[in-house]
Amino acid sequence: xxxxxxxxxxxxxxxxxxxxxxxxxxxxxxxxxxxxxxxxxxxxxxxxxxxxxxxxxxxxxxxx
Numbered sequence: 001x002x003x004x005x006x007x008x009x010x011x012x013x014x015x016x017x018x019x020x021x022x023x024x025x026x027x028x029x030x031x032x033x034x035x036x037x038x039x040x041x042x043x044x045x046x047x048x049x050x051x052x053x054x055x056x057x058x059x060x061x062x063x064x
Contacts, residue, residue, distance in 0.1 A: 001049055001052065003056060007059075011057065014060070017053055018057070024046055025047065028043050
């Protein structure tokens with residue numbers, strides 16, 4: 001997900017997106033631990049998405 005797309009969302013939507021991404025990361029780590037993960041690169045992609053969401057949330061709180 002692009003940062004520009006995230007900037008168009010509201011803070012509540014960003015919070016729910018962050019929660020969803022953290023849950024997805026947990027599931028990916030669990031799958032990786034039991035060797036059922038097909039694409040290990042997906043973990044780093046989700047981490048980057050979490051960082052993007054947190055950055056946009058911080059920008060919104062700084063501007064408020």
